[in-house]
Amino acid sequence: MGTDPTPRRGPSRRQVLSGVAGLAVAAGAVSAYARYRLQHDDPGKPEDDFTAPTGGYHFERRRTPARTVVRTADGRVLGTFTDGARTALLAGPTRSWSEPRTTSAVVRSNAWVRLMPDGWRQGKEDTRWFREWFPKALADRSPDVIGVAFQYGDGAADRHTKSGLRYAGKAHFGPRVDGQLPTSFHYRDERSDFYDYLGVPWTFPDGTRKDPEEARYGDVDCSGFMRLVWGYRMGYPMHSTNLKGAGLPRRAYAIASRGPGVLLMPNTGRRPADISQLQPGDLVFFAIDIGRPHGIDHCGIYLGPDTNGHPRFYSSRSRANGPTMGDLAGRATLDGDGFYAQGLRMARRL
DSSP states (O other): OOOOOOOSSOSOHHHHHHTOGGGTTOBTTSOTGGGSOOOSOOSSOOOSOOOOOSSOOEEEEETTTTEEEEEOTTSOEEEEEEBTOOEEEEEEEEEEEEOTTTOSOEEEEEEEEEEOSSOBOTTGGGSHHHHHHHHHHHHOOSOOHHHHHGGGSTTOOOEEOTTOOEEESOOBOOOBOTTOOTTSTTSBOOOOOHHHHHTSOEEOTTSOEEOOOGGGTTBOOHHHHHIIIIIIITOOOBOSSSSSOSSBOSSHHHHHHHOSSEEEEOOOSSOOSOOTTOOTTOEEEEOOOTTSTTSOOEEEEEEEEOTTSOEEEEEEETTTTEEEOSOTTSOOBSSTTSHHHHHEEEEEEO
């Protein structure tokens, strides 16, 4: 695969679709990307030569949430697996994530987030599957969930499949809304899903077909970004509605209340008093619309603490016009009295 740059709105829908007819009928349960493995490095370059041990693991159980923690003989944490969730938090080489256009903050972490085939349960560490999978997962340096997410941020290079589909590269939030000021929360329109970014039709497992809007090519709103990363790229099942179903529903409020995985922080209508259970890769949800301050209307991926110790998240936002960890229109931290910290309501581990 190459990095042949594609203008954001240059190709017509017909031009985009002509090269990717085979992908147009792909089912959402197993993404096109899941069948075509990436060979590119992720934007966060490993900074050290982390070498994981290949045996001698120690397993311990923790609560709130119920999970299995894997340690080395000398006590270092190698992995965390939460009952009912498919995400595996693994130790690996340290990487740094930054976005100079919108913030001076840097997130430096050895956390790597991967998807397991199904949800974790106590005792799975004793299975043959885990004994074979775990060492390979620790040694895997292909893009993880966080690495894939940053393939859509500031400065991200375009990436194409062999058929010519641009599957990654700088994303934008949505078209401008007439009559709205640039400082408005509604300056750019929502409603751009992952298939709008890709510019291809998508058929979901229930047979529902969604066609992209040409004006939204390269755009993805906050929940659409989650579906782009977790669904299209990582292979998590998706469906076309906001009702309960197999995999990720469409809107942020539906993912928060009806999504798969483990609910870490329920919505009490107020900011959670304790966020210590969050780990990188968790989905965080906010009530930030000034016109509807009590409903969940925004979501993102928790990255962990930045180098100043502030818990920071990554999401697609209107003011930054795309995926960002930055501080335009409010600090992207979950502590303090900032816009997003005050709007935090829920968290879920997929």
